[in-house]
Amino acid sequence: TELREQMQDRCTVDFPVAVVLPAGGSGERTGLTTPKQFVTVLNRPLISYTIQAFERVSWIKAIVVVVAKETQDLMQSIVHKFHHVKVKVVQGGSTRHRSIYNGLQALSEQTDGSAFTKPKVVIIHDAVRPFVEEDLLLKVTMAAKDQGASGVIRPLVSTVIATTTEGYLDHSLERAKYRASEMPQGFLYDVICQAYQRCSEFDFEFGTECLHLALHYCNTNAKLIEGLPTQFKVTYKRDLAAVESIFKETLSQSVCIITGGSAELAGKYQKHLSAHNVAVDIKPNTKGSNTVSLSKTWNFIQVSVNTSSLCEILDLVQACEESSHSLLYPVVIVWVLLKGNERTCPSQKTDESVTVKDLAAELLQRNVLLYGVSLDCTVVPEQLERSMERLCQITLCLIKDRNPALTGQLLEV
Amino acid sequence: TELREQMQDRCTVDFPVAVVLPAGGSGERTGLTTPKQFVTVLNRPLISYTIQAFERVSWIKAIVVVVAKETQDLMQSIVHKFHHVKVKVVQGGSTRHRSIYNGLQALSEQTDGSAFTKPKVVIIHDAVRPFVEEDLLLKVTMAAKDQGASGVIRPLVSTVIATTTEGYLDHSLERAKYRASEMPQGFLYDVICQAYQRCSEFDFEFGTECLHLALHYCNTNAKLIEGLPTQFKVTYKRDLAAVESIFKETLSQSVCIITGGSAELAGKYQKHLSAHNVAVDIKPNTKGSNTVSLSKTWNFIQVSVNTSSLCEILDLVQACEESSHSLLYPVVIVWVLLKGNERTCPSQKTDESVTVKDLAAELLQRNVLLYGVSLDCTVVPEQLERSMERLCQITLCLIKDRNPALTGQLLEV
Ligand SMILES: [Mg+2]
Ligand SMILES: [Mg+2]
Structure with missing residues (x-):
């Protein structure tokens, strides 16, 4: 430079x-x-x-x-x-x-x-x-x-x-x-x-x-x-595989974490991602701020403490579309769902996965790849460290592969 | 030839x-x-x-x-x-x-x-x-x-x-x-x-x-x-990406479905996979037969009607190791869990995913990539057709990517 x-x-x-x-x-x-x-x-x-x-x-x-x-x-x-x-x-x-x-x-x-x-x-x-x-x-x-x-x-x-x-x-x-x-x-x-x-x-x-x-x-x-x-x-033909791999490599060098009110967890997440040479930007929320165009990244991690934050994802998608962001490259959104102290009610898991699946199918048409990952936060600190590392690996894999067939899945750390 | x-x-x-x-x-x-x-x-x-x-x-x-x-x-x-x-x-x-x-x-x-x-x-x-x-x-x-x-x-x-x-x-x-x-x-x-x-x-x-x-x-x-x-x-460096992509492409041209007693579903599965130019071999079970060395594939789909069939997976892994199969290339096992008429009891999903996760972590050390996919079979015929197509897409994506970070996940069709 x-x-x-x-x-x-x-x-x-x-x-x-x-x-x-x-x-x-x-x-x-x-x-x-x-x-x-x-x-x-x-x-x-x-x-x-x-x-x-x-x-x-x-x-x-x-x-x-x-x-x-x-x-x-x-x-x-x-x-x-x-x-x-x-x-x-x-x-x-x-x-x-x-x-x-x-x-x-x-x-x-x-x-x-x-x-x-x-x-x-x-x-x-x-x-x-x-x-x-x-x-x-x-x-x-x-x-x-x-x-x-x-x-x-x-x-x-x-x-x-x-x-x-x-x-x-x-x-x-x-x-x-x-x-x-x-x-x-x-x-x-x-x-x-x-x-x-x-x-x-x-x-x-x-x-x-x-x-x-x-x-x-x-x-x-x-x-x-x-x-x-x-x-x-x-x-x-092999050169096309090389081109795709270079684009994916380049696209996966940065992420923007939207904390959704959980700044502590976002901080831990950032620490782990940085250890994998990923540049991390942290924003409190999407609405109002010009998150997308400021971030210069095609990867967003939306941390959520409850499912109602699916509307946060819609805000993010809107921001991506307004700045023509998703026009140039597929945008990845990893929706991280924190499972807190309140025990999951029996049927909730199924409901979430259905909702994410429907939304993901729609977003796929708009060049946005939405994946869900749930994280259990009720564990002891050492275990949480291991979970965070695992969450990073899953996140990086989703970002690197940008695979349309897996959108809408709710993965578990 | x-x-x-x-x-x-x-x-x-x-x-x-x-x-x-x-x-x-x-x-x-x-x-x-x-x-x-x-x-x-x-x-x-x-x-x-x-x-x-x-x-x-x-x-x-x-x-x-x-x-x-x-x-x-x-x-x-x-x-x-x-x-x-x-x-x-x-x-x-x-x-x-x-x-x-x-x-x-x-x-x-x-x-x-x-x-x-x-x-x-x-x-x-x-x-x-x-x-x-x-x-x-x-x-x-x-x-x-x-x-x-x-x-x-x-x-x-x-x-x-x-x-x-x-x-x-x-x-x-x-x-x-x-x-x-x-x-x-x-x-x-x-x-x-x-x-x-x-x-x-x-x-x-x-x-x-x-x-x-x-x-x-x-x-x-x-x-x-x-x-x-x-x-x-x-x-x-880009040539290495090309090499990997060629190996993955070659490896994903065939699968072996182990029916686990559900021959009808396996037949449907085969039809859909064949439409994607994948060569499909069907075997009733692993035990006794020389499934692995006969199949000349590095991809296995184990269809299961209940979780007890995790032991079917262990048989398959053993067969792969005995023929030094997993020595040459990572073996993919997609474990397809049929959700039948019996409604899932509230906690079952979580239990399955924990078990698959533990087994997958162990198998990863042995160059075997285990992924779970659950399929709801209680739906009407037309919907089942759509589900089968979706199952194929997920299966092919798992087989093509051979991604270690996603092993142990229980995906949903
Ligand atoms: Mg010239
Ligand atoms: Mg020479």
Whole structure:
């Protein structure tokens, strides 16, 4: 963060920057029927995460998403549903290069005043690389402005070999001299447009690398920037599992405990959760305060001393929806029901579980995952410590897994 | 399977084949402190899965695992704990090539009659590629026998570029002409040994590719075989998430229902599970029959009409342990408790959950995950259909997640 601030001080982006996201791929390598940019991860298409990564960067004003004709409506509905405000959807061409060129042209159609006017620098990225961060975008952008072109590279994971036409080894490359070319890449808008104007039909048809076109047709040697392994491209089905696991890991790093009048227990809870490296925020209640938007978490623990507090949960859900919180990621609410000195009347347990189940089924439609956990507080202090640890484990497991099939269950510590 | 049988008919492996598994890497790229071959996935170190992949191939008789001095004891304990019977652990050298050469030499130390005698063909593989299959091993082995050397290749995922010393693009390679060199590779034992005897100190220190040594020092052009994306190498932390997800996916494709005298319900259950593409096996009971070893599944559903059937669960666990079933993967037992016409007496629910919780805690230590689900059977037929579907969803979720923190819970349909 400090480094980022320093960099931002040194190199303010005081010129227009736009993004072109080619998203016309068919995704045959994942083995799925849906193109991978439209596969949903935690109820949201992958491409929406990538768009979000650019939208949260203040100095990026325009994002052109280039899609196949068949998926234009789908893409428009995604833009609408997830409130993407910097996006223009454009129809692509028959190859990746034709699509990128279409996207570039869409940036010069508008007159002055629109975000979609000719930019100084354009960033080209893959729709299926959702983990791009502002630091890297800044480096790519500044290098493109200074050098005309820039690109991200990574060390090669495997040795690269040349094969004979008969399928035998011809020679292997010296690994240290080569790099994998990754995304994003940045270009002066005039450089990349000129490259496309000058390049051949063969390039449009079979070329894979924009950096190569800039070199060949504009004599621009791209500045290369070392990327991070986290900025990987979703290529195979297993990469989708990795993406989901990274999102879940990231989402489960913080919780907000709403004490419901039981501050002491909330304190103990916080101590245990902190020991598991979870950042904990404590709020007395939801109503009135701007709990949700202040908390920057997608996990809420509502502590309750009686079942009437199901209405506390409704308040919380309302707050999540008002701030569009549950639009971006599924919100988890763990409803912790304290069993106090009053002995449970025989039928109460069943009643609670029915109520929680009904509410949970409704909330699931609204991207809120509600789980119940009951905790017996009548035990001796040492046992309560053990119970709190167990409660933490259950809570963290519910938060990490974000499993829709278990919502509405009333678990027991 | 048919293809495999055809191939095995055509090319019987009637010569000795051994494997060398270099496992000395430090795994710095995963960002973890444990070298990645020793990271546990579902309670078992990654390298044990890779060893298992070779051990289940009948014509592979000897596996030499080469590890750093510091991890020799750890490796021996893994071999012991997971009953690996074809393995010899050998100390490695300071580089990958020195380690492989140590491994090769360990294959000529024994006199005739031992599995660790000089083989005809040796397969070299990565400890961190657990998904290698017999088909591919057979192709690699036969090609190595015929051509002297063979290796697996994959298309390049990224464009490969050459960089200038100042960090600029020099040129990009034409992607179609190059391939990524992957593992396994196969060699005539005499070829690879001769290559190492002739190669330079520089090769031992900085070389990365055995195929290159065979070409350069023995004039042997390796036959190249196209591999599958599933045979990937665990390189980054995200790859471990992918591995776990693949194991879980594979494990959750079949279940065995033990009817506990309720054949009708088991039939309904089977119908619903089959609709979710799960292979279902039905057995009347555990006792006596060889349920576990016949079933080839790691998921059991015990249907019970009364709580006394907790002893049925103990029988099942015993059967799993006797066949070393729970040694390889965590076994899931979903205990489905039918709530019949007799109304539950007020305190019964609590009693059941306490018992299940205690048993589950004990079984967790033995790599068995026990979950309870209660089902109300007193409802009208249409509602029962809905309940069965919900039961399936819960069952499949428990089986897929294999989450230790939720064992012992008594869930409700
Ligand atoms: Mg490219
Ligand atoms: Mg190699």
